[in-house]
Amino acid sequence: MRANQERTFTESGRRAQIVAAAIETIAELGYQQASFAKIAKKAGLSSTGMISYHFAGKADLVRAVTEEIVATATTYMQERIVAADGRPARLRAYIESNIEMVAAHPTPLRALLDIMAGARDASGELQVDATVLTARTDRIEAELRDGQRAGEFGAFDPAVMAIAITGAIDALVARLTLATETGSSPARCATELADLFLRATGAEHGSTA
Amino acid sequence: MRANQERTFTESGRRAQIVAAAIETIAELGYQQASFAKIAKKAGLSSTGMISYHFAGKADLVRAVTEEIVATATTYMQERIVAADGRPARLRAYIESNIEMVAAHPTPLRALLDIMAGARDASGELQVDATVLTARTDRIEAELRDGQRAGEFGAFDPAVMAIAITGAIDALVARLTLATETGSSPARCATELADLFLRATGAEHGSTA
Amino acid sequence: MRANQERTFTESGRRAQIVAAAIETIAELGYQQASFAKIAKKAGLSSTGMISYHFAGKADLVRAVTEEIVATATTYMQERIVAADGRPARLRAYIESNIEMVAAHPTPLRALLDIMAGARDASGELQVDATVLTARTDRIEAELRDGQRAGEFGAFDPAVMAIAITGAIDALVARLTLATETGSSPARCATELADLFLRATGAEHGSTA
Amino acid sequence: MRANQERTFTESGRRAQIVAAAIETIAELGYQQASFAKIAKKAGLSSTGMISYHFAGKADLVRAVTEEIVATATTYMQERIVAADGRPARLRAYIESNIEMVAAHPTPLRALLDIMAGARDASGELQVDATVLTARTDRIEAELRDGQRAGEFGAFDPAVMAIAITGAIDALVARLTLATETGSSPARCATELADLFLRATGAEHGSTA
DNA sequence: AATGAATGAGGATTCATTCAT
DNA sequence: TATGAATGAATCCTCATTCAT
Secondary structure, eight states: OOSSSSOOSSOOHHHHHHHHHHHHHHHHHOTTTOOHHHHHHHHTOSOTHHHHHHSSSHHHHHHHHHHHHHHHHHHHHHHHHHTSOSHHHHHHHHHHHHHHHHHHOHHHHHHHHHHHHHOBOTTSOBSSOHHHHHHHHHHHHHHHHHHHHTTSSOSSOHHHHHHHHHHHHHHHHHHHHHOOOOSSOHHHHHHHHHHHHHHHTTHHHHHHO | OOTTSSOOSSOOSHHHHHHHHHHHHHHHHOTTTOOHHHHHHHHTOSOTHHHHHHSSSHHHHHHHHHHHHHHHHHHHHHHHHHHSOSHHHHHHHHHHHHHHHHHHOHHHHHHHHHHHHHOBOTTSOBSSOHHHHHHHHHHHHHHHHHHHHTTSSOSSOHHHHHHHHHHHHHHHHHHHHHOOOOSSOHHHHHHHHHHHHHHHTTHHHHHHO | OOTTSSOOSSOOSHHHHHHHHHHHHHHHHOTTTOOHHHHHHHHTOSOTHHHHHHSSSHHHHHHHHHHHHHHHHHHHHHHHHHTSOSHHHHHHHHHHHHHHHHHHOHHHHHHHHHHHHHOBOTTSOBSSOHHHHHHHHHHHHHHHHHHHHTTSSOSSOHHHHHHHHHHHHHHHHHHHHHOOOOSSOHHHHHHHHHHHHHHHTTHHHHHHO | OOSSSSOOSSOOTHHHHHHHHHHHHHHHHOTTTOOHHHHHHHHTOSOTHHHHHHSSSHHHHHHHHHHHHHHHHHHHHHHHHHTSOSHHHHHHHHHHHHHHHHHHOHHHHHHHHHHHHHOBOTTSOBSSOHHHHHHHHHHHHHHHHHHHHTTSSOSSOHHHHHHHHHHHHHHHHHHHHHOOOOSSOHHHHHHHHHHHHHHHTTHHHHHHO
């Protein structure tokens, strides 16, 4: 009937419940295995009709899921990022807070990674808006570029650096959420990765000087 | 009847044909959308039964696909890596040759990335052997550790560095294969990324000294 | 979605319809040939998906079918058995009423025989719970044993006798349902078989004395 | 090519090998699950083509299997039957030797029972010639009728009695081959069942008198 | 707002059989 | 004789979606 015709800002209880169940299911089984039937089961619903009623389709549901997780992550990370002083410190805060979300919100993070990596529709097209994917690197790239102009970073291609940063973060997060292999704690890995990219961006000289 | 009972070293022609079609299909549509029907169609087969005849199941097929691509990639990259002198140069050769495969073998590379990221069976378990995934970082990690002992690299956690390197490579490759967005050429991006990690590993000091 | 999650005591209409179609199909073609497609066709359904929707699988369907038939048979026979006076008379009533079901409910009876004999899953295991099979002979065996203690029957192994009785009944039923060969009427055969086992159990002496 | 066009009396090694594998497979998995692929595997053949080459179809194979088993059984039983003196003794020998085959040849016996019970083709028609099924009871019926004329048996319907005898035997054999439930030994059960039917046929009076 | 039955296409896989070699 | 690749129909089952209630 309605199926997201008029998107209410505040999710209607049911919608939120379904989104939460979808996140859990995707984190557990992966995007492709997360069928309406399994999501409905996890949500305690007796039928998949309920999901179709609230969402226009799987694409719509996964979009809601993505938005929910991105909002959660932004809230979590932004708090630490704005508290940082100077661009190098903000870069460190970005990397560290992102990875430390593994401990704080492992399930949504894992679900998001899976969606980013694997969500395609029947024709093979990406299910998530490409801008959602590029928005992240675009913002980082802009920051890096500004920092370079301000002499806070050395010389490098900010586009490649942004992709490297996000790629490295995601790979590390995948490892940390995947395994019980407790080589190092998330916090230590986060610091290590931040150190790595501060070195790579030549931030040490700029900051210490 | 046979379905991979005795794996012949030299693929049986048909097997190779099916593997090739599977690679194309996975690169195009993604692992999950790459159904037997679509693979058979691309291979010019009249039925999916033929695939089941040659492979014990989808897991068996994807394993053959993975092995094929890994073998191709190893051949391609190894040539350049062994030609490099010294561990920093080898790291550079590894990164650059991996990314430059985007130009040489875009389709298999894209397929491999999709399999690594998304291949799960019905129960959500990873389809590819976890050791295949870790083997790559393990080898890099060992190289880095050896280089550190030899004074060729600075101080850092080699495990985190290895994950960062592969994560960054894969993210860059994904961008390059995905898009027509020709910001920079693969070759330039490759050099940039190699520079980035030589800086991050503190290889400049070791190499210049 | 539901697929027998919560088994409703009163069949849901569709369920009953599918069970009825399954009984007919099994009686006609045998358990193994009774595919979902053929059952759906007989039930007037447009797809097999409907059957999977109502039953968790073929094993679940055949269980429902078995229960339905056993319930029918029990109702039919019990009426005549309880009306009989004394254990020998009850044995006669059991045998006769069972065989006379051939005339009253030939289709379900034939289906049940086929399921009992031939229902196996892909691994060769019996589809029907073994206790369903033994329960029948166990009850007869207990009756016979009690009758022996009461002096109503002679000396014999009640376990073997119970198996002989059910085996003979089933063989006779199979012949009667199978063929149009009208050698004797079901009723006459039933009396003959009851006579046979009353003699075999030495019931004549007990009853006439 | 040939596929049983000219049936050689002495099975061509391969044929015998396939028949043997088929018997084992049917005994283990049941007739319906005994596919050409599984039979070929058990026979150590690399392809099902070999089976189709030697047999005109599944019906042809199952006929060969049936004939092989019936021949084995006849040989085994006939020896004991002809040694018996008088028709009641012959009936006892028939019943006992049949059941005691459970110990001597459990696998073929189990296979034969399964074929008799379940072998149907795609249209639901019995795979085995009906005369094979009736031949057994017909012979017993004739014996019983002759015995009645000679005063060796009492009064009963010999057709029903023949069906009861074979039905009881088969049910007992099924129990004995099926289970590990060692209530009684096959030999004891055999004697019990023979006693049962000698009583039922009124043979005691005839023989003792 | 919610239900749950129904749909029909598509999923992987197994089947007996054929045929060129 | 024998092989094994190829066929295409048929197997059960799951899918997202629709619709009357």
